[in-house]
Amino acid sequence: MTLTDLPAARLVPRAAHDAAVAELQRQYRAVPPGTPVRLGKPTSNLFRFSSAAGARLIDVSALTGVLDVDPVAGTAEVQGMATYETIVAATLARGVMPLVVPQLKTITLGGAVTGLGIESTSFRHGLPHESVREMDVLTPAGELVTVTRDGEHADLFRGFPNSYGTLGYALRIVIDVMPVQPYVALEHRRIGSGELSAAISEVCADPATDFVDGTVFGPDENYLTIGRFTTDPGPGTSDYTGQRIFYTSIRERTHDVLTVHDYIWRWDTDWFWCSRAFGVQHPLVRRFWPRRYRRSDVYRRLVALDRRYGFTAKAHRVLGKPQDELVIQDVEIPVARLREFLDTFHADIGIRPVWLCPLALRDDRPWPLYPLTPGELYVNVGFWSAVPQAPGDPEAHNRRVEELVAQLGGHKSLYSTVHYDEQEFWEHYNGPAYRALKDRYDPGGRAPDLYAKVRR
Numbered sequence: 001m002t003l004t005d006l007p008a009a010r011l012v013p014r015a016a017h018d019a020a021v022a023e024l025q026r027q028y029r030a031v032p033p034g035t036p037v038r039l040g041k042p043t044s045n046l047f048r049f050s051s052a053a054g055a056r057l058i059d060v061s062a063l064t065g066v067l068d069v070d071p072v073a074g075t076a077e078v079q080g081m082a083t084y085e086t087i088v089a090a091t092l093a094r095g096v097m098p099l100v101v102p103q104l105k106t107i108t109l110g111g112a113v114t115g116l117g118i119e120s121t122s123f124r125h126g127l128p129h130e131s132v133r134e135m136d137v138l139t140p141a142g143e144l145v146t147v148t149r150d151g152e153h154a155d156l157f158r159g160f161p162n163s164y165g166t167l168g169y170a171l172r173i174v175i176d177v178m179p180v181q182p183y184v185a186l187e188h189r190r191i192g193s194g195e196l197s198a199a200i201s202e203v204c205a206d207p208a209t210d211f212v213d214g215t216v217f218g219p220d221e222n223y224l225t226i227g228r229f230t231t232d233p234g235p236g237t238s239d240y241t242g243q244r245i246f247y248t249s250i251r252e253r254t255h256d257v258l259t260v261h262d263y264i265w266r267w268d269t270d271w272f273w274c275s276r277a278f279g280v281q282h283p284l285v286r287r288f289w290p291r292r293y294r295r296s297d298v299y300r301r302l303v304a305l306d307r308r309y310g311f312t313a314k315a316h317r318v319l320g321k322p323q324d325e326l327v328i329q330d331v332e333i334p335v336a337r338l339r340e341f342l343d344t345f346h347a348d349i350g351i352r353p354v355w356l357c358p359l360a361l362r363d364d365r366p367w368p369l370y371p372l373t374p375g376e377l378y379v380n381v382g383f384w385s386a387v388p389q390a391p392g393d394p395e396a397h398n399r400r401v402e403e404l405v406a407q408l409g410g411h412k413s414l415y416s417t418v419h420y421d422e423q424e425f426w427e428h429y430n431g432p433a434y435r436a437l438k439d440r441y442d443p444g445g446r447a448p449d450l451y452a453k454v455r456r
Contacts, residue, residue, distance in 0.1 A: 011090065012065035017079060020062035021136070021144065021171055029142045031056045033446065039169065041081060043106040043297045063171055064108075066090040075133065076177050080110030080170040088264055096177040097260070099125035099362075103267040104296040110170040114163055116370060116413050118330070118357050118380050120211035120227065123204040126362030128175075129161040136172040140442035144171070159437040162369040162429065164414060164454065166447045167437055181229035183237065184211065184263040186256040188249075189224045196222050197338045201377060204358050211263075214356030214379075215250050219346045222356075223250050233257055240266060241291060245281055247273050247353065271296040273353055274384055278302060324386035327351060327397050330413040332359065332378040337408040341381060348400050355382035368433040369450075370411060378410070395419050418454045425451050 031037055036055035060081045067077040071094050078087055084098070085105035091097050102117035111117075112128040113135070125131065134148045137156060147153045147160065160167055191199045196214075203212050203226055211227030234257050240246040246266045249256060258266065270281065278299060279285045286294075306312050316323050327349060333341045335358065345354070357380040361367075364374045372378060390396035399419045405412050411428070412418075420428065434450060 010065070011069075012067050012079065014067065016062070017065075017067055017172065020079075021138075024058065024060065024063065024171065025138065025142065025144060027058050028138065031058075033444065037447070039081070039165075041108070043083075044300070067172070069094045069096065069177070071096050071177070071179070074177055075174055077172065077174050078109050080135075080173055081108050082110075083108050084112075085265075088261070091177055092180065092261060095179060097180050097264070098128070099131045099176050099178055100128045101264050102128065103265075103272070105265060105268050106295075106297040109173055109175070113170055113173060114160055114165055114167075115415055116162055118359055120213040120225075120357060122357060122359035122380070123209075123212050123377070124360075124362075125178075126359065127161070129367070130362040131176040132157075133174040133176065135160070135170045135174075137168040137170050139168040140166075140447035141444060155437060156441060158365070159368050159433060161367050162414065163434075163437075163450060166450050166453055167441050168447075180260050181231050182260055183230045183233050184227045184258050184260055185230045185232075185234070186258065186263075187226045188251075188254055188256070189226060191222045191224055193220050193222060193339060193342065196224075196342075197335050197379075199224060200335055200338070200356075200358050200379060204360070204377060212358050215247060216342065216352065216354040216356060217251065218352055219343075224356075225250060227263065229260070230257070237262070241269050241294065243283065243286055245270055245273075268296045269294045271299045272355060272382075272384070275299055322388040323394070325389045325394055325397050326386050326417070327401065328384045328416045329398070329401055330380055330382045330415070331401065331405045331410050332372065332380050332412075333405070333408055333410040335377045335379050337410070338379050338381075341404060341408055341410070344404055345381070345383075345401075348404075349383070349387065349397055351383045351385045351387065356380070357382070368430045371430060372411060414450075414454045422451055425455075 028037065038055040038057050040057040040059045063079040063081045064086065065079050065082055066087060067079065069076045069091050076087065076091055076098065083106050084101050087098060087109060088101060100117065100119050100121050102112050102119055107117060113132060117128040134146060137145055137147050137160065139145060145153050145156070147157045149157055156167065203209055203224060208228060209226055210229050212224065214222060214224045216222050237257050237259055238244070238249070239262065240249070247270065275281055280289050280294065313323060358377060359380055360377045361372055361374045366372065366374060387397055398417060402412060402419055418425065429450065438449060
Protein backbone atom coordinates (compact mmCIF):
# COMPACT_ATOMS: atom_id res chain seq x y z
CA MET A 1 0.00 0.00 0.00
CA THR A 2 1.08 3.58 -0.70
CA LEU A 3 -0.77 6.66 0.47
CA THR A 4 -1.21 7.78 -3.13
CA ASP A 5 -3.31 4.66 -3.70
CA LEU A 6 -6.06 6.28 -1.63
CA PRO A 7 -8.77 8.14 -3.56
CA ALA A 8 -8.39 11.87 -2.97
CA ALA A 9 -11.46 13.96 -2.22
CA ARG A 10 -12.15 16.58 -4.87
CA LEU A 11 -11.16 20.08 -3.77
CA VAL A 12 -13.82 22.80 -3.71
CA PRO A 13 -13.19 25.75 -6.06
CA ARG A 14 -12.72 29.07 -4.27
CA ALA A 15 -15.51 30.73 -6.23
CA ALA A 16 -17.96 28.02 -5.17
CA HIS A 17 -16.99 28.52 -1.54
CA ASP A 18 -17.44 32.29 -1.71
CA ALA A 19 -20.87 31.84 -3.31
CA ALA A 20 -21.88 29.35 -0.60
CA VAL A 21 -20.82 31.75 2.15
CA ALA A 22 -22.78 34.61 0.59
CA GLU A 23 -25.87 32.38 0.32
CA LEU A 24 -25.55 31.27 3.93
CA GLN A 25 -25.34 34.88 5.09
CA ARG A 26 -28.44 35.70 3.03
CA GLN A 27 -30.37 32.80 4.60
CA TYR A 28 -29.26 33.74 8.07
CA ARG A 29 -30.14 37.40 7.77
CA ALA A 30 -33.59 36.48 6.42
CA VAL A 31 -34.49 34.67 9.65
CA PRO A 32 -36.71 36.92 11.78
CA PRO A 33 -35.18 38.02 15.11
CA GLY A 34 -36.22 35.70 17.92
CA THR A 35 -36.52 32.65 15.66
CA PRO A 36 -34.16 29.82 16.68
CA VAL A 37 -31.68 28.73 14.03
CA ARG A 38 -30.29 25.26 13.44
CA LEU A 39 -27.68 24.12 10.95
CA GLY A 40 -29.16 21.68 8.45
CA LYS A 41 -26.44 19.02 8.93
CA PRO A 42 -27.45 15.42 8.14
CA THR A 43 -25.56 14.02 11.14
CA SER A 44 -24.74 14.98 14.71
CA ASN A 45 -22.46 13.53 17.37
CA LEU A 46 -24.09 15.37 20.27
CA PHE A 47 -26.08 13.52 22.90
CA ARG A 48 -28.52 16.30 23.60
CA PHE A 49 -31.52 15.18 21.58
CA SER A 50 -33.70 18.24 21.14
CA SER A 51 -36.56 18.78 18.75
CA ALA A 52 -35.89 22.57 18.73
CA ALA A 53 -39.50 23.14 17.70
CA GLY A 54 -39.94 26.16 15.45
CA ALA A 55 -36.25 26.45 14.60
CA ARG A 56 -35.33 27.59 11.09
CA LEU A 57 -32.98 25.17 9.35
CA ILE A 58 -30.08 26.78 7.49
CA ASP A 59 -28.75 24.84 4.52
CA VAL A 60 -25.00 24.24 4.88
CA SER A 61 -24.66 21.48 2.28
CA ALA A 62 -22.37 23.64 0.11
CA LEU A 63 -19.87 24.09 2.96
CA THR A 64 -18.80 20.48 3.49
CA GLY A 65 -15.59 20.18 1.45
CA VAL A 66 -11.87 20.84 1.44
CA LEU A 67 -10.50 23.91 -0.31
CA ASP A 68 -6.77 23.17 -0.29
CA VAL A 69 -4.10 20.86 1.12
CA ASP A 70 -0.52 22.12 1.14
CA PRO A 71 1.90 19.45 2.42
CA VAL A 72 4.87 21.82 2.05
CA ALA A 73 3.31 24.57 4.17
CA GLY A 74 1.80 21.93 6.47
CA THR A 75 -1.75 23.27 6.18
CA ALA A 76 -5.21 22.34 5.02
CA GLU A 77 -7.95 24.85 4.30
CA VAL A 78 -11.32 23.35 5.04
CA GLN A 79 -14.97 24.38 4.97
CA GLY A 80 -16.46 24.41 8.44
CA MET A 81 -19.08 21.69 7.92
CA ALA A 82 -16.65 19.20 6.36
CA THR A 83 -16.55 15.89 8.21
CA TYR A 84 -13.27 14.39 9.27
CA GLU A 85 -14.04 11.52 6.91
CA THR A 86 -13.88 14.00 4.02
CA ILE A 87 -10.83 15.80 5.42
CA VAL A 88 -8.87 12.58 5.99
CA ALA A 89 -9.65 11.41 2.44
CA ALA A 90 -8.23 14.66 1.05
CA THR A 91 -5.16 14.80 3.29
CA LEU A 92 -4.01 11.17 3.41
CA ALA A 93 -3.87 10.97 -0.37
CA ARG A 94 -1.41 13.87 -0.19
CA GLY A 95 0.71 12.26 2.53
CA VAL A 96 -0.52 14.26 5.52
CA MET A 97 -3.25 14.23 8.16
CA PRO A 98 -4.67 16.70 10.69
CA LEU A 99 -2.70 16.80 13.93
CA VAL A 100 -5.73 15.49 15.81
CA VAL A 101 -8.48 13.44 14.16
CA PRO A 102 -11.44 12.73 16.48
CA GLN A 103 -12.47 9.09 16.42
CA LEU A 104 -15.79 9.28 14.57
CA LYS A 105 -16.10 9.88 10.84
CA THR A 106 -19.02 12.33 10.88
CA ILE A 107 -17.60 14.77 13.42
CA THR A 108 -17.15 18.04 11.53
CA LEU A 109 -14.10 20.26 11.81
CA GLY A 110 -16.24 23.22 12.82
CA GLY A 111 -17.96 21.05 15.42
CA ALA A 112 -14.65 19.85 16.86
CA VAL A 113 -13.32 23.41 17.10
CA THR A 114 -16.38 24.91 18.76
CA GLY A 115 -17.29 21.79 20.75
CA LEU A 116 -13.89 20.19 21.42
CA GLY A 117 -12.49 16.86 20.26
CA ILE A 118 -9.69 14.51 21.17
CA GLU A 119 -7.70 11.53 19.93
CA SER A 120 -4.57 9.51 20.55
CA THR A 121 -2.24 12.29 19.29
CA SER A 122 -3.60 14.73 21.88
CA PHE A 123 -0.83 14.01 24.38
CA ARG A 124 1.45 15.90 21.98
CA HIS A 125 -0.82 18.04 19.77
CA GLY A 126 -3.55 19.04 22.20
CA LEU A 127 -7.15 19.48 21.05
CA PRO A 128 -8.37 20.23 17.49
CA HIS A 129 -8.80 23.95 18.08
CA GLU A 130 -5.08 24.25 18.88
CA SER A 131 -4.28 23.28 15.29
CA VAL A 132 -6.24 26.24 13.90
CA ARG A 133 -4.35 29.08 12.21
CA GLU A 134 -7.35 31.16 11.18
CA MET A 135 -11.12 30.95 10.79
CA ASP A 136 -13.93 32.79 9.07
CA VAL A 137 -16.77 32.93 11.60
CA LEU A 138 -20.37 33.96 10.96
CA THR A 139 -21.35 35.64 14.23
CA PRO A 140 -24.87 35.57 15.69
CA ALA A 141 -25.15 39.21 14.59
CA GLY A 142 -24.79 38.04 10.95
CA GLU A 143 -21.29 39.45 10.42
CA LEU A 144 -18.48 37.46 8.81
CA VAL A 145 -15.18 37.99 10.65
CA THR A 146 -11.75 36.49 10.05
CA VAL A 147 -10.34 35.27 13.35
CA THR A 148 -6.65 34.72 14.14
CA ARG A 149 -4.53 34.32 17.26
CA ASP A 150 -3.27 37.88 17.31
CA GLY A 151 -5.66 39.89 15.14
CA GLU A 152 -8.60 42.17 15.83
CA HIS A 153 -10.74 39.22 16.87
CA ALA A 154 -8.17 37.32 18.94
CA ASP A 155 -10.68 37.25 21.82
CA LEU A 156 -13.08 35.22 19.67
CA PHE A 157 -10.23 32.97 18.48
CA ARG A 158 -9.51 31.96 22.06
CA GLY A 159 -13.12 31.99 23.24
CA PHE A 160 -14.61 30.04 20.35
CA PRO A 161 -13.61 26.56 21.64
CA ASN A 162 -16.32 25.11 23.91
CA SER A 163 -18.86 27.74 22.84
CA TYR A 164 -20.95 25.18 20.89
CA GLY A 165 -22.14 27.56 18.19
CA THR A 166 -23.44 30.19 20.61
CA LEU A 167 -20.75 32.66 19.45
CA GLY A 168 -21.09 31.84 15.75
CA TYR A 169 -20.33 29.23 13.11
CA ALA A 170 -16.92 28.56 11.56
CA LEU A 171 -17.32 28.57 7.76
CA ARG A 172 -13.65 28.32 6.71
CA ILE A 173 -10.79 27.01 8.83
CA VAL A 174 -7.05 26.75 8.14
CA ILE A 175 -5.45 23.98 10.21
CA ASP A 176 -2.01 22.47 10.67
CA VAL A 177 -1.35 19.03 9.19
CA MET A 178 1.56 16.60 9.65
CA PRO A 179 3.32 14.03 7.45
CA VAL A 180 2.30 10.40 7.88
CA GLN A 181 3.69 6.96 7.13
CA PRO A 182 1.48 4.29 5.50
CA TYR A 183 1.18 2.10 8.60
CA VAL A 184 0.84 2.32 12.37
CA ALA A 185 2.46 -0.37 14.52
CA LEU A 186 0.65 -0.95 17.83
CA GLU A 187 1.69 -2.35 21.17
CA HIS A 188 -1.07 -3.26 23.67
CA ARG A 189 0.54 -3.13 27.10
CA ARG A 190 -1.33 -4.34 30.21
CA ILE A 191 -0.72 -2.07 33.20
CA GLY A 192 -1.71 -2.51 36.85
CA SER A 193 -3.96 0.16 38.34
CA GLY A 194 -1.25 1.31 40.76
CA GLU A 195 1.21 1.91 37.91
CA LEU A 196 -1.21 3.36 35.36
CA SER A 197 -0.60 7.08 35.92
CA ALA A 198 3.19 6.67 35.91
CA ALA A 199 3.06 4.49 32.79
CA ILE A 200 0.96 7.06 30.92
CA SER A 201 3.37 9.85 31.86
CA GLU A 202 6.37 7.78 30.78
CA VAL A 203 4.91 6.75 27.43
CA CYS A 204 3.79 10.31 26.64
CA ALA A 205 7.29 11.63 27.37
CA ASP A 206 8.89 9.19 24.89
CA PRO A 207 9.70 11.09 21.66
CA ALA A 208 9.31 7.83 19.67
CA THR A 209 5.61 7.62 20.59
CA ASP A 210 3.17 8.90 17.96
CA PHE A 211 -0.15 7.73 19.43
CA VAL A 212 -1.37 6.79 22.91
CA ASP A 213 -4.75 5.73 24.23
CA GLY A 214 -6.01 3.15 26.70
CA THR A 215 -8.85 0.82 27.51
CA VAL A 216 -10.07 -0.15 30.98
CA PHE A 217 -11.95 -3.45 31.03
CA GLY A 218 -12.28 -3.69 34.81
CA PRO A 219 -10.90 -2.44 38.15
CA ASP A 220 -7.47 -3.99 37.55
CA GLU A 221 -7.47 -4.69 33.80
CA ASN A 222 -6.02 -1.67 32.06
CA TYR A 223 -4.27 -1.53 28.70
CA LEU A 224 -2.25 1.22 27.07
CA THR A 225 -2.12 1.11 23.28
CA ILE A 226 1.05 2.75 21.98
CA GLY A 227 1.28 3.51 18.27
CA ARG A 228 4.22 4.42 16.05
CA PHE A 229 4.28 5.32 12.37
CA THR A 230 6.08 2.80 10.19
CA THR A 231 6.74 1.97 6.56
CA ASP A 232 6.83 -1.76 7.37
CA PRO A 233 3.56 -3.74 7.31
CA GLY A 234 5.33 -6.75 8.81
CA PRO A 235 3.63 -10.07 8.05
CA GLY A 236 0.41 -8.23 7.20
CA THR A 237 -2.06 -5.65 8.43
CA SER A 238 -5.22 -6.28 10.45
CA ASP A 239 -8.72 -5.41 9.24
CA TYR A 240 -11.32 -4.54 11.88
CA THR A 241 -14.07 -3.44 9.51
CA GLY A 242 -15.25 -7.03 8.91
CA GLN A 243 -15.86 -9.86 11.37
CA ARG A 244 -13.05 -8.91 13.74
CA ILE A 245 -13.57 -6.21 16.38
CA PHE A 246 -10.80 -3.81 17.32
CA TYR A 247 -11.38 -3.43 21.05
CA THR A 248 -11.48 -7.20 21.66
CA SER A 249 -8.08 -7.51 19.93
CA ILE A 250 -6.52 -5.36 22.67
CA ARG A 251 -6.89 -8.26 25.12
CA GLU A 252 -5.95 -10.91 22.58
CA ARG A 253 -2.66 -9.72 21.14
CA THR A 254 0.28 -7.63 22.27
CA HIS A 255 1.29 -6.29 18.84
CA ASP A 256 -0.60 -5.32 15.69
CA VAL A 257 -0.22 -3.30 12.50
CA LEU A 258 -2.94 -1.27 10.75
CA THR A 259 -2.86 0.97 7.72
CA VAL A 260 -2.85 4.59 8.80
CA HIS A 261 -6.36 4.95 7.33
CA ASP A 262 -7.70 1.99 9.31
CA TYR A 263 -5.93 3.14 12.46
CA ILE A 264 -7.56 6.57 12.25
CA TRP A 265 -11.02 4.96 11.98
CA ARG A 266 -10.41 1.93 14.21
CA TRP A 267 -13.06 3.04 16.70
CA ASP A 268 -15.74 4.11 14.22
CA THR A 269 -16.76 0.65 12.93
CA ASP A 270 -18.17 -0.40 16.31
CA TRP A 271 -18.59 3.07 17.84
CA PHE A 272 -15.86 1.98 20.23
CA TRP A 273 -17.74 -0.98 21.81
CA CYS A 274 -21.25 0.48 21.75
CA SER A 275 -22.37 -1.54 18.70
CA ARG A 276 -22.91 -4.47 21.07
CA ALA A 277 -26.17 -2.81 22.20
CA PHE A 278 -27.56 -3.49 18.72
CA GLY A 279 -26.27 -7.06 18.52
CA VAL A 280 -23.72 -6.14 15.84
CA GLN A 281 -20.91 -7.90 17.67
CA HIS A 282 -22.68 -11.27 17.59
CA PRO A 283 -20.94 -13.28 14.83
CA LEU A 284 -24.17 -14.24 13.07
CA VAL A 285 -25.67 -10.75 13.20
CA ARG A 286 -22.38 -9.24 12.12
CA ARG A 287 -22.17 -11.51 9.09
CA PHE A 288 -25.49 -10.21 7.77
CA TRP A 289 -25.24 -6.58 8.97
CA PRO A 290 -24.05 -4.72 5.83
CA ARG A 291 -20.50 -3.43 6.19
CA ARG A 292 -21.54 0.04 4.98
CA TYR A 293 -23.86 0.30 8.00
CA ARG A 294 -21.15 -0.58 10.54
CA ARG A 295 -20.59 3.10 11.32
CA SER A 296 -21.00 5.35 14.31
CA ASP A 297 -23.53 7.62 12.60
CA VAL A 298 -25.82 4.65 11.87
CA TYR A 299 -25.75 3.54 15.51
CA ARG A 300 -26.41 7.08 16.73
CA ARG A 301 -29.47 7.30 14.48
CA LEU A 302 -30.76 4.13 16.10
CA VAL A 303 -30.24 5.69 19.53
CA ALA A 304 -32.07 8.82 18.38
CA LEU A 305 -35.03 6.72 17.23
CA ASP A 306 -35.12 4.96 20.58
CA ARG A 307 -35.02 8.27 22.43
CA ARG A 308 -37.76 9.67 20.21
CA TYR A 309 -40.19 6.77 20.48
CA GLY A 310 -39.17 5.34 23.86
CA PHE A 311 -38.85 1.70 22.81
CA THR A 312 -36.42 0.80 25.61
CA ALA A 313 -38.37 2.70 28.26
CA LYS A 314 -41.60 0.95 27.24
CA ALA A 315 -39.90 -2.45 27.32
CA HIS A 316 -38.56 -1.78 30.81
CA ARG A 317 -42.06 -0.85 32.03
CA VAL A 318 -43.55 -4.00 30.58
CA LEU A 319 -40.83 -6.17 32.11
CA GLY A 320 -40.94 -4.37 35.45
CA LYS A 321 -37.28 -3.32 35.19
CA PRO A 322 -35.86 -0.01 36.46
CA GLN A 323 -35.57 2.71 33.86
CA ASP A 324 -32.12 3.51 32.49
CA GLU A 325 -30.01 6.53 33.33
CA LEU A 326 -27.77 7.28 30.37
CA VAL A 327 -24.26 8.10 31.56
CA ILE A 328 -22.54 9.39 28.43
CA GLN A 329 -19.62 11.64 29.25
CA ASP A 330 -16.01 12.51 28.54
CA VAL A 331 -14.05 14.08 31.36
CA GLU A 332 -10.48 15.33 31.71
CA ILE A 333 -8.68 14.27 34.90
CA PRO A 334 -5.13 15.31 35.93
CA VAL A 335 -2.97 12.23 35.39
CA ALA A 336 -1.88 12.17 39.03
CA ARG A 337 -5.55 11.86 40.14
CA LEU A 338 -6.54 9.19 37.60
CA ARG A 339 -6.35 6.31 40.09
CA GLU A 340 -8.70 8.13 42.47
CA PHE A 341 -11.17 8.79 39.70
CA LEU A 342 -11.19 5.23 38.38
CA ASP A 343 -11.45 3.64 41.83
CA THR A 344 -14.50 5.74 42.68
CA PHE A 345 -15.96 5.33 39.19
CA HIS A 346 -15.75 1.54 39.38
CA ALA A 347 -17.40 1.56 42.81
CA ASP A 348 -20.15 4.13 42.19
CA ILE A 349 -20.92 3.91 38.45
CA GLY A 350 -19.63 0.53 37.26
CA ILE A 351 -19.65 1.09 33.49
CA ARG A 352 -17.06 -0.84 31.50
CA PRO A 353 -15.12 -0.73 29.25
CA VAL A 354 -13.84 2.82 29.68
CA TRP A 355 -11.65 4.72 27.21
CA LEU A 356 -8.53 6.65 28.26
CA CYS A 357 -6.82 9.30 26.15
CA PRO A 358 -3.94 11.41 27.47
CA LEU A 359 -3.81 15.08 26.49
CA ALA A 360 -1.76 18.17 27.17
CA LEU A 361 -2.31 21.62 25.74
CA ARG A 362 -0.13 22.38 22.74
CA ASP A 363 -0.46 26.09 23.48
CA ASP A 364 1.16 27.77 26.49
CA ARG A 365 -1.90 29.93 27.05
CA PRO A 366 -5.23 28.64 28.44
CA TRP A 367 -8.46 28.68 26.46
CA PRO A 368 -10.98 30.72 28.49
CA LEU A 369 -14.10 28.57 28.18
CA TYR A 370 -12.27 25.27 28.81
CA PRO A 371 -9.46 26.31 31.14
CA LEU A 372 -7.07 23.36 31.26
CA THR A 373 -3.69 24.19 32.79
CA PRO A 374 -0.84 24.60 30.27
CA GLY A 375 1.99 22.16 30.88
CA GLU A 376 -0.15 19.66 32.79
CA LEU A 377 -0.90 16.16 31.50
CA TYR A 378 -4.55 15.12 31.72
CA VAL A 379 -6.31 11.89 30.85
CA ASN A 380 -9.62 11.98 29.08
CA VAL A 381 -11.90 9.29 30.49
CA GLY A 382 -14.78 8.37 28.18
CA PHE A 383 -17.75 6.22 29.21
CA TRP A 384 -20.93 5.77 27.23
CA SER A 385 -23.60 3.44 28.53
CA ALA A 386 -26.67 3.17 30.75
CA VAL A 387 -27.10 2.13 34.37
CA PRO A 388 -30.33 1.51 36.34
CA GLN A 389 -31.76 4.71 37.73
CA ALA A 390 -31.30 5.24 41.45
CA PRO A 391 -34.66 5.16 43.28
CA GLY A 392 -36.10 8.67 43.41
CA ASP A 393 -33.15 10.29 41.63
CA PRO A 394 -32.97 9.70 37.87
CA GLU A 395 -29.78 11.80 37.50
CA ALA A 396 -27.81 10.52 40.49
CA HIS A 397 -24.98 8.84 38.59
CA ASN A 398 -24.35 11.78 36.25
CA ARG A 399 -24.26 14.20 39.16
CA ARG A 400 -21.88 11.91 41.02
CA VAL A 401 -19.50 12.03 38.04
CA GLU A 402 -19.70 15.83 37.91
CA GLU A 403 -19.01 16.10 41.65
CA LEU A 404 -16.02 13.77 41.35
CA VAL A 405 -14.55 15.66 38.39
CA ALA A 406 -14.76 18.93 40.33
CA GLN A 407 -13.17 17.38 43.43
CA LEU A 408 -10.21 16.13 41.41
CA GLY A 409 -9.56 19.37 39.52
CA GLY A 410 -10.85 18.05 36.19
CA HIS A 411 -13.14 19.30 33.45
CA LYS A 412 -16.12 17.88 31.59
CA SER A 413 -16.97 18.09 27.90
CA LEU A 414 -20.42 19.46 27.08
CA TYR A 415 -21.47 17.29 24.12
CA SER A 416 -23.70 15.25 26.41
CA THR A 417 -26.10 15.96 29.26
CA VAL A 418 -25.21 18.62 31.84
CA HIS A 419 -26.54 18.58 35.38
CA TYR A 420 -24.85 21.60 36.98
CA ASP A 421 -27.03 24.42 38.23
CA GLU A 422 -26.40 27.74 36.50
CA GLN A 423 -24.11 29.26 39.12
CA GLU A 424 -21.90 26.15 39.29
CA PHE A 425 -21.83 25.87 35.50
CA TRP A 426 -20.43 29.36 35.03
CA GLU A 427 -17.87 28.79 37.78
CA HIS A 428 -16.52 25.87 35.75
CA TYR A 429 -16.78 27.50 32.32
CA ASN A 430 -15.64 31.08 32.98
CA GLY A 431 -18.88 33.02 32.98
CA PRO A 432 -17.25 36.51 32.95
CA ALA A 433 -15.16 35.72 29.85
CA TYR A 434 -18.16 34.22 28.08
CA ARG A 435 -20.39 37.20 28.84
CA ALA A 436 -17.79 39.62 27.45
CA LEU A 437 -17.67 37.64 24.19
CA LYS A 438 -21.44 37.40 24.04
CA ASP A 439 -21.79 41.16 24.47
CA ARG A 440 -19.34 41.83 21.63
CA TYR A 441 -20.41 39.22 19.07
CA ASP A 442 -24.10 38.70 19.89
CA PRO A 443 -25.32 42.00 21.30
CA GLY A 444 -28.87 41.29 20.17
CA GLY A 445 -28.98 37.87 21.85
CA ARG A 446 -29.93 36.01 18.65
CA ALA A 447 -28.21 32.80 19.73
CA PRO A 448 -28.92 31.08 23.06
CA ASP A 449 -26.27 31.38 25.71
CA LEU A 450 -24.09 28.36 26.41
CA TYR A 451 -25.84 27.26 29.60
CA ALA A 452 -29.28 27.47 27.99
CA LYS A 453 -28.06 25.48 24.98
CA VAL A 454 -26.51 22.59 26.89
CA ARG A 455 -29.32 22.35 29.44
CA ARG A 456 -32.33 22.51 27.13
